[in-house]
Amino acid sequence: MRPCPGKIEWPELLGAKVDFAKATIERERPQVEVIMKQRHDSKREWPELLGAKVDVAKATIEREAPHVTVFIIRKDMIVTHDYICDRVRIFTTLDWSTVAYVPKKG
Incomplete structure (x- = not known):
């Protein structure tokens, strides 16, 4: 198994909007498929x-x-x-x- 070439982490995107993060990763690594998962709980109050x-x-x-x-x-x-x-x-x-x-x- 050989290592993946290119950037594999984007700590600078921590806290960024999801669409911006996805676009940045796709621009920097066009050969990979980006799948974004966002933890979103509908319940905010009780x-x-x-x-x-x-x-x-x-x-x-x-x-x-x-x-x-x-x-x-x-x-x-x-x-x-x-x-x-x-x-x-x-x-x-x-x-x-x-x-x-x-x-x-x-």
Whole structure:
């Protein structure tokens, strides 16, 4: 088995739009077939968990979206306003027992 000639990795495309990445790879390696797979979960929020017990909500989200990291946060705590696509925050009531707001990705 001989090694493939030419470029085989494109770390500079990490975070790029899918169409741009595909076009770049096809331009640089026209002899290869580019198949792009994009992880896309249709579910971005869990309104059905509003008022649920926190442990039930966490288990549900982890089961339905296993690639996300779930954070439990009391609703009066200060958080950053950045958007992280594989993060879900569960904001709880002051006693940490119940989901206070609809859990959402970000």
